[in-house]
Every structure is written in structure tokens, then in C-alpha cells.
Amino acid sequence: MGMDGNAEVYSKYRGELLRYATGLVGTGRAEDVVSTVVVRAIRRRSLADLDNPRAYLLKAVLNEARGLARRQDTFSLPDNPVSDPPIELLDVIAAVWRLPIRQRAAVFLFYWEGHSVAEIAELMGVRPGTVKRYLHLARERLKGSLQ
Amino acid sequence: MTLTTHEEEKLRQALALVVDTTPVGRDFEELEQVRLNPVIAPRRRRTTRIAITAVAFAAVVGLMAPITLLLTGDGNGPTVTPPASTDPTLPDAGESGLPVVSLGDPLWQRDGDEVMLGEIVATATGFLVNGTENTHALPWPVYTLTSPDGLTWTQAWAQPGFDMLGPVASNGTTTLALGASSGDASTLYRWNPDVPTWDPIELPLPEGAIRAVAQLPAVIDRGWLVVGLATPSSFDDRTDVVAWRSTDTIDWITETIADDVGAVFYAGEVIDTGDGETVVGFARIGELEGERPPHPIVFETDSQGEWAMTDLTTLVVDDGQIGPGMVNLQLVDAKILDGNLYAWWLFDNGQGDDTQRQMVVTLRTDAGTWSATSTAGPFPTRVTPFGGELIAIQQPADWSFDRAASVLLRSTDGITWEPIGTTDGIALRHLVALGTERLLATGAIPDPGDSQANRGGIWAFEPPPGN
Numbered sequence: 001m002g003m004d005g006n007a008e009v010y011s012k013y014r015g016e017l018l019r020y021a022t023g024l025v026g027t028g029r030a031e032d033v034v035s036t037v038v039v040r041a042i043r044r045r046s047l048a049d050l051d052n053p054r055a056y057l058l059k060a061v062l063n064e065a066r067g068l069a070r071r072q073d074t075f076s077l078p079d080n081p082v083s084d085p086p087i088e089l090l091d092v093i094a095a096v097w098r099l100p101i102r103q104r105a106a107v108f109l110f111y112w113e114g115h116s117v118a119e120i121a122e123l124m125g126v127r128p129g130t131v132k133r134y135l136h137l138a139r140e141r142l143k144g145s146l147q
Numbered sequence: 148m149t150l151t152t153h154e155e156e157k158l159r160q161a162l163a164l165v166v167d168t169t170p171v172g173r174d175f176e177e178l179e180q181v182r183l184n185p186v187i188a189p190r191r192r193r194t195t196r197i198a199i200t201a202v203a204f205a206a207v208v209g210l211m212a213p214i215t216l217l218l219t220g221d222g223n224g225p226t227v228t229p230p231a232s233t234d235p236t237l238p239d240a241g242e243s244g245l246p247v248v249s250l251g252d253p254l255w256q257r258d259g260d261e262v263m264l265g266e267i268v269a270t271a272t273g274f275l276v277n278g279t280e281n282t283h284a285l286p287w288p289v290y291t292l293t294s295p296d297g298l299t300w301t302q303a304w305a306q307p308g309f310d311m312l313g314p315v316a317s318n319g320t321t322t323l324a325l326g327a328s329s330g331d332a333s334t335l336y337r338w339n340p341d342v343p344t345w346d347p348i349e350l351p352l353p354e355g356a357i358r359a360v361a362q363l364p365a366v367i368d369r370g371w372l373v374v375g376l377a378t379p380s381s382f383d384d385r386t387d388v389v390a391w392r393s394t395d396t397i398d399w400i401t402e403t404i405a406d407d408v409g410a411v412f413y414a415g416e417v418i419d420t421g422d423g424e425t426v427v428g429f430a431r432i433g434e435l436e437g438e439r440p441p442h443p444i445v446f447e448t449d450s451q452g453e454w455a456m457t458d459l460t461t462l463v464v465d466d467g468q469i470g471p472g473m474v475n476l477q478l479v480d481a482k483i484l485d486g487n488l489y490a491w492w493l494f495d496n497g498q499g500d501d502t503q504r505q506m507v508v509t510l511r512t513d514a515g516t517w518s519a520t521s522t523a524g525p526f527p528t529r530v531t532p533f534g535g536e537l538i539a540i541q542q543p544a545d546w547s548f549d550r551a552a553s554v555l556l557r558s559t560d561g562i563t564w565e566p567i568g569t570t571d572g573i574a575l576r577h578l579v580a581l582g583t584e585r586l587l588a589t590g591a592i593p594d595p596g597d598s599q600a601n602r603g604g605i606w607a608f609e610p611p612p613g614n
Contacts, residue, residue, distance in 0.1 A: 010175045015172075022165060027169065030170055064349065082165060093164060111162060142154075146158060
């Protein structure tokens with residue numbers, strides 16, 4: 001199985017992967033994260049042979065983003081990933097950005113992508129109860145900035 | 148806690164602004180070029196593919212392959228017992244006078260070439276074992292067998308793209324294994340029984356490292372410990388021994404076991420002593436060719452994550468306990484019995500058909516003191532606690548097929564071993580207790596007409612009582 005199958009899968013999910021990565025690590029590192037994940041994946045197997053390549057790649061993006069956040073002392077997200085945001089959203093974006101990365105992932109998948117808790121659990125490789133906990137903790141942290 | 152409609156809307160507006168910055172991304176052709184030519188990859192991390200693949204393979208075999216050892220005891224170590232005899236020649240099955248242990252029909256079997264089943268681990272839902280096979284065409288197939296009761300086995304997973312699944316460890320609810328696929332570097336995997344599949348786990352790079360590789364996962368009292376190596380710089384040969392620690396296999400913290408070991412390091416066993424604090428690991432450190440020959444090593448930590456590494460050469464090789472011609476070393480196994488931690492180290496002189504072997508047992512008491520004792524043969528190759536004693540397999544030194552048998556050994560002190568039976572025609576590889584009465588074993592029946600063909604299998608049996 002070769003490049004065609006891989007290219008097809010990548011083409012199909014490229015936008016979603018980049019969007020997710022941007023939500024996790026910002027635009028400056030999203031390309032690297034997705035590229036790393038895809039190159040690593042296609043070195044190991046054909047993406048087309050995976051039962052659920054979308055879930056596999058999204059999970060890998062989260063893992064890569066988490067690893068990126070941990071392994072570089074110098075790595076820190078910009079205070080605000082959006083240049084010149086509206087003043088009323090400045091605190092919200094900053095608060096989202098300060099969330100631990102898994103809470104940020106859960107928020108992004110729930111409130112932006114519109115996935116259910118069960119779907120998020122599958123995409124994150126955790127139990128649904130864990131996703132609920134992430135969302136609960138995230139809401140607590142975000143509450144102040146949203147009022 | 149919930150958000151109001153207004154708060155949700157505000158949150159979505161903020162997320163929309165972030166999403167609006169999403170880059171276009173790279174074309175697949177560019178990624179394919181990176182895949183085919185990693186040199187041009189804009190990667191911060193690279194992996195030591197060859198080294199770890201070799202380590203993983205050695206672990207699949209079950210033992211660390213012997214490498215050259217130059218022994219350099221200085222004579223100033225602790226008091227040890229006098230030198231022991233060499234390993235007696237293993238008698239052929241049927242000529243040993245030992246009872247032949249009937250293993251019965253295999254619970255699972257597979258005919259093939261070099262079928263090799265690894266260590267059996269107990270899980271929350273039964274047992275799990277990984278197998279490999281040589282198909283004459285790479286990649287080798289790797290598969291996972293599971294059983295709800297140890298008696299009924301099914302192939303739960305297979306992935307031709309995998310080269311191997313090596314060291315495996317389970318705390319009951321979670322099972323981890325080190326694996327490598329399609330010539331790639333080794334990766335830590337978590338067994339997902341619901342799919343079932345092995346999900347890769349991304350371990351964080353230790354602080355300041357440019358790459359790191361895992362060698363050995365282990366269950367500890369408070370979760371998980373993975374021992375591996377980290378390279379701080381691509382401009383020198385420095386290699387740090389590191390550990391990843393986790394309570395849930397999701398969040399990992401890194402610890403440094405030893406800075407710049409300066410030689411090849413193979414972690415062989417990691418054992419939690421059960422006192423709630425101390426974790427002890429055994430390793431061999433040294434090089435196949437080089438100025439620093441391999442030595443037996445122990446490293447241990449307390450619950451604070453502070454590690455200390457000790458070269459056991461003085462303790463093990465003191466006062467000519469091991470002869471100067473003993474040029475190979477392997478860590479056979481390490482187990483706890485009655486609160487004491489035993490590790491069995493096997494030396495040999497690498498003389499082919501005339502190979503002489505000697506074994507030293509290092510013992511760490513529950514008080515934390517170390518001692519070493521040379522043992523007379525027979526020497527165990529795999530050990531498992533069973534009924535308050537130790538049961539071991541002694542594999543034949545000669546794997547020619549007319550001697551395809553294993554001797555079962557029994558010990559109450561970890562030092563002296565009593566042969567209690569043979570497995571005529573079946574070479575066992577790993578043992579684990581199945582309840583209180585029986586043992587579960589993986590092994591193989593060689594095909595006398597083909598040097599590579601064999602029949603891998605799993606058996607359950609009651610060990611002979613011995614004297």
C-alpha cells in the first residue's frame with residue numbers, strides 16, 4: 001500500500017488536523033506538529049490500512065502537541081495566538097491558551113468541532129468520564145473570562 | 148459546572164479567531180520526501196533506530212545477548228563465598244534419570260519458522276503474550292495472544308508491519324510493551340483490549356535531550372517506570388540513562404538515573420521491592436568493542452525520584468570468584484522471594500563447544516544490603532516464584548533438536564537448584580504461575596527436519612514436587 005492511499009487520507013483530513021493543531025499549539029507550530037505526525041505515521045504503516053485513520057491522526061496530533069509542550073523549556077505558547085483580537089475576546093483567548101493542553105483539546109473538540117463526550121473520549125484515548133472532568137475543570141478556569 | 152448560552156457563544160467566537168489562523172499545511176509530496184529522506188526532515192527529534200531495535204529484539208528473545216566482558220575485580224569488595232563449579236553438561240532428556248514432565252497437549256500452537264513466544268503477563272481480563280515469527284520475508288509478523296483463564300488462547304491482534312513487540316509489563320488493568328514497526332525506532336505501546344490494538348505512547352523528551360529511546364517498561368508500586376537512554380547533543384557520544392515515571396501512562400515525568408554512562412547500556416530488569424518506596428533495576432553496561440567492557444550494574448531509587456547507580460563488578464567478581472577467562476555476561480533474571488531480591492548473572496568463557504559457565508547470584512535483603520554468591524550448576528535461565536519457592540527453566544546449552552528439552556529446576560534459596568524433571572521434546576522459554584497448582588509456559592517444539600521450522604506453543608502443567 002503506498003503513497004496514493006496515504007495521500008488520499010492526508011488530503012481528506014489535512015484541514016481538520018491543522019485546525020486541531022492550531023487550536024492546541026497555535027499557528028506557528030501547527031504545521032510542524034501535523035507534518036511530524038503524518039511523516040511518522042506513514043513511515044510505520046499505510047494510513048489507508050488503519051481502521052480509523054482520522055481518530056489515529058487526531059490522537060497523534062494531541063500526543064505530539066503534548067510532547068512538544070513538555071520537551072522544550074523554551075517552548076511556550078504566545079500570550080495570545082491571535083494578533084489584534086477584539087478587546088472583549090482578549091481575556092477569553094488568553095484563558096483558553098492558559099488551559100492545560102488536554103483541557104484545551106477537550107474544549108476545542110466540544111465547543112468548536114461539536115463532538116460529543118463519547119467521540120472526544122475516542123479521539124483523545126481516554127474514558128468519557130475523563131473528558132467530562134477536563135471540560136468541568138476547563139469551564140471553571142474559563143468562567144471568569146467569559147462573564 | 149455549565150456555561151450559559153452567552154458564555155458558550157463568547158467562547159466559540161474566541162475559538163473561531165484561533166481557527167482563523169490555521170495554516171495551509173504542507174503538501175503530501177513534501178511529507179513523502181521527508182519520509183523517504185529523513186535528513187531533510189525539519190525534526191527536532193530523531194531516534195537511535197538501530198540500537199534500540201537490537202535491544203528490543205534481545206528482549207523478545209528473553210535474555211540479553213552475551214557480549215564480551217573483561218572482568219576487573221579489585222579484591223577489595225565485600226566478603227563472598229568461595230568460587231563455584233562450572234555448569235555441568237545438561238544430560239539428554241531420558242538419560243538424566245529425571246522424571247519426564249507431561250505437559251499435555253498445547254493450549255495453543257502455531258507451526259512456522261522460528262516461532263517465538265515471549266513472556267506471559269497476567270492482565271485484568273486474563274493473560275497476554277506476544278509472539279514473533281520469521282516468515283523468510285521481512286517484516287516479521289508479530290501477534291498478540293490473549294486468554295481469559297490461561298487455558299483458552301486466541302490471537303487477538305496481528306500486525307505484519309511490526310518488527311517486534313519486546314519487553315512487556317502489566318499491572319493488571321494496563322499492559323505496556325516496547326515495540327518497533329517496519330524498521331522504525333522502538334516505541335512504547337499500550338494494549339487497548341477494546342479494539343484490540345497497541346496504541347503508541349509518546350514519551351516526553353527529558354530536559355535538554357535531543358532524542359531519547361525507551362528500553363524497558365516496568366510496573367512499580369505507584370504506577371509505571373520506563374528506563375531508557377537520552378542523548379543531550381548530536382555533537383558528542385554522551386548518553387544519559389533516564390527514567391519516565393507515570394501513574395496513568397498518560398502523564399509522564401522524566402528523571403535522570405545516571406549522567407553520561409559513556410558505554411552501551413542495556414536495562415535487563417526493573418523490580419519494585421514492595422516496600423512502597425524502592426525500585427531496583429539491573430543492567431549491563433559496556434561495549435562489544437571498546438575501551439570500556441561491560442559490567443553488571445544496579446540502579447535504585449526511592450520514592451523521591453533520586454537515583455543511585457552502582458557497579459557490581461567488585462561485589463560479583465571479587466577475589467577470583469569468577470575466573471579471568473569468563474568473557475561474556477548476561478543478566479538471566481531477577482525476582483523477589485520472601486522480601487529478598489535476587490538477580491542471576493551468568494558468565495561464560497565464549498569457547499564454543501567447550502564453553503564453561505559460572506553464575507553469581509546477587510541478593511538484596513529487605514534491609515537494603517547487598518551480597519553476592521557463586522552458585523554451582525545447574526543454572527536457571529528463567530525464574531518464577533511459585534508456591535513460596537522458585538521454579539526455573541534450564542534450557543539446553545545445545546539447541547540441537549535431538550536435545551530439545553528443558554530441565555525444570557526448583558529452589559528455596561535462589562542459590563542452589565534441584566532438577567525436578569525434564570520436558571522431553573519441548574524447549575520451554577517462559578514460565579508464570581497459573582493459580583496455586585499449575586504453571587503456564589511458552590515454548591517450542593523444534594522440527595528435526597528443518598533448522599528453522601518449529602511449533603510454538605503454550606502449555607499448562609503441574610510441576611513435579613521434587614525431593
